[in-house]
Amino acid sequence: MMTRITEEVVREHGLSPDEYQRIVASLGREPNLLELGIFSVMWSEHCSYKSSRKHLRGFPTKGEFVLQGPGENAGIVDIGGGLAVAFKMESHNHPSFIEPYQGAATGVGGILRDIFTMGARPVASLNLLRFGAPDNPRTRFLVDGVVSGIAGYGNCIGVPTVGGEARFDPSYNGNCLVNVMTAGVVKKDRIFRGKASGAGNPVMYVGSKTGRDGIHGATMASDVFGEGGEERRPTVQVGDPFAEKLLLEACLELFRTDYVVGIQDMGAAGLTSSSVEMASRGAVGIELDMDRVPRREEGMTPYEIMLSESQERMLMVVRKGAEDAVKEIFSKWDLDCEVIGRVFDGNVIRIVEGGKTVAEIPVPLLTDDAPVYDRPSKRPAWQDEINSLDVSSVPEPSDYNASLLKLLSSLDIASKQWIYRQFDHMVRTDTVVLPGSDSAVVRIKGTDKALALTVDCNSRYCHLDPRGGARAAVAEAARNLVSSGARPMALTDCLNFGNPERPEVMWQIKEAIEGIKEACLALEIPVVSGNVSLYNETSGVSVHPTPAIGMVGLIEKAACHTRQWFLADGGIIALLGNDGPGLGGSEYLRAIHGIAKGAPPELDLFLEKAVHQACLQGIRAGIISSAHDVSDGGLAVALAEACLNPDGPVGAEVELGAEGPRADDALFGEAQSRIVVSLAEDDLDRMREIAEKAGAPFRVIGRVGGASLKIGKFIDMALDSVRDAWSGAFEKFMGSR
């Protein structure tokens, strides 16, 4: 620990000179290298949210369902009957771009740990993926690796991957996005939190041994400490889903006892962040003895041990005297479990090696006193240009059938079966609505209830209008849940942006956060957990702003849910919501005309809410037999998708409104707040009444039946060609089944 802290060492730890001065001033001395390492990870963007924290503060986080808002390992909502649901979404973008299989796999591992740490058994995972342009040479490689990685981890651990979203855009050429979400079910009175308490209680370590993988600043550490020939470890960790499965089962077994005081997973920044955050939440001190940490290799320094990001590890505080009983549970599962420290009255984190203190830092300096930046922001100069769109200069297609086929085979719209076929989406035998519909529905055994889950974000909208796009993402997520008969309870977000030190990116961040807030307030859906991923930038190109929204809804009667597909026994097709202009930023403009411009469609949140209410009531009353949200590709694509019932395609004949926008807009425009529903003719009056009471526009547009899809005088296509275009595109792109 005699290494001098030079400017270079500070820089290599990702700290600015100002931040270093702040550390020296608050400690009242120079930190040693270990302490610097601890500061650097705790003050990193990932742990401290220093660029976004100020703006995240205004999120609505309370509501009738909320038991646990942001700040814990995951958010928790109350679903009644003594049960609760913990859920969260996280990003693993950077590692996945470097090593797609392991990057994505460890992302899944991390989010699963966040959920079962709280005492919940994970019941469903989802993912939101973004890749570069389809013709970018790296895209296929990344798709293949990321999908295999998610499958490899999720399938092995036995948590169904039930849904997701994948989109492609050149802005992700240098930075793919891999956001993963997991939900778990926990008894309301058996929730565990990451809070240390009780002076004298032992701090225990459980799970895989600590190795030199993923050490922050590994390069520098090697240079400084290397005695020659030391390997440089990859910064991407390798996941071991089998170890995690054991950890999951052992932890859930442990949670049936009353030994645990607090528990937290060792995710990013491993032992450092887990111990510091637990001490911080409990306002206590924690002492860790490096000699007692289970290690994978000899000669590891405290710096390496504290900063390792080895996977599948947990830190817990247990009741004094319960150590042996706890060890016994883990030894049944063949897992390492050691007492590595203790809780004491005070507020410092103390690291001991060979009986000597090698680091000591007041906890608040690492957490509450971490820097918070109000970084400068500026509306980008390019904004006017990308928002300008003269629709009249866009020619209407001569062959609408061909346009529809092209849209259906666009990778953003086409069936994602190639992806979800690789995920075990049925394990646990609870998946009532399989992937492919608006949202996945997972029943909860032993109750009548089910959860609906979705992830959404239209990142092109967010690029054109970050605030409007973020609002639309929340609205669409809620619409997807409602379309399956679920009442939205709460959301988790994963805010993926470029470099916040660019004022234009900072503007996008602020705008998007405001957009989420507006939609949350209007739709009364609180934010209960989230994650921020910044610096998604390569060679000066930032990703499109991508505030991914993961949302969970409750279906009180599991049997009373809907899917997006028309049913074979026919009925009336109706539209909840209004027609309106919707070409700006549409998939139609991009796919058919090569234009990614304009202002995304207007979103009236009051109308949105009325549509949700009408849809939900119609489903609960047993009137609506199918419901599908109108989004990418507009009404025509929504109708085509509704026809492609996996149990066998069902035709439809629909008329366009007499008035309204030009034909391509009416067919492919993405006017917001619309849901296509089908119902029996006899129920029409009751449904009209429900819609009227809710204040939602409702209009009959056609009828289910036949072997083709007909829309006005524009579309007339055999279902076979509709299906082939939609279901074969992704496979064709990947070059294999």
Next chain:
Amino acid sequence: MKFGIIVFPGSNCDHDCYHAVKHVFGQEAEYVWHKSTSLEGFDCVILPGGFSYGDYLRTGAIASFSPVMNEVVSFAKNGGLVMGICNGFQILTEAGLLPGVLMRNKGLKFICEHTRLRVENNESRFTSRYSGGQVVDIPIAHADGNYYADSETVARLEGEGRIAFRYSTSDGSVSVAANPNGSISSIAGILNEKGNVLGMMPHPERALEGELGSLDGRGVFESILGRVMP
């Protein structure tokens, strides 16, 4: 009837099998830890799906050395009913209770989807409630379900009526296109010589309740129960 559901480290369909036996069929069910050395009192033992020991070696290879497998072998030798589903099937082949091996799927990817199976033998203790040639909808979820055995073994399985299920189209024709994983002779499930051990890659426990999309897995459990409780 009392079912034992073996739990290997990494089993992940153990809860599903328990739910099936206990809650769908109202039978007695107990988990059996892989270190257990007794199967006394059980009428039927299920080796559930999952990734035992992470399947880091060859699927099922390490689990076949678990202490409980000695008991499973003698349980089967004494005529007890043993059913291995997915990873359980893989373990049964590794333990020598069933012939052949399960290799990586021909497409090299994990596949989870509903498949159609043709019932090849409806006279076994596991399939008697089906009609011969009946086509059933039971999902698969595996990366290593590509069954292989030498031609002599396949001919013997065929001749002795030990092929329980084959992948087929919904109208019951067996073809390369209807074979999801490349299994030789489209084999999805096989029986041992005495007919008291079944191994199958598809998951009958995922097709027992209407809300999950298919009831066709019931036949397997009803056959087992029918045998003991006619």
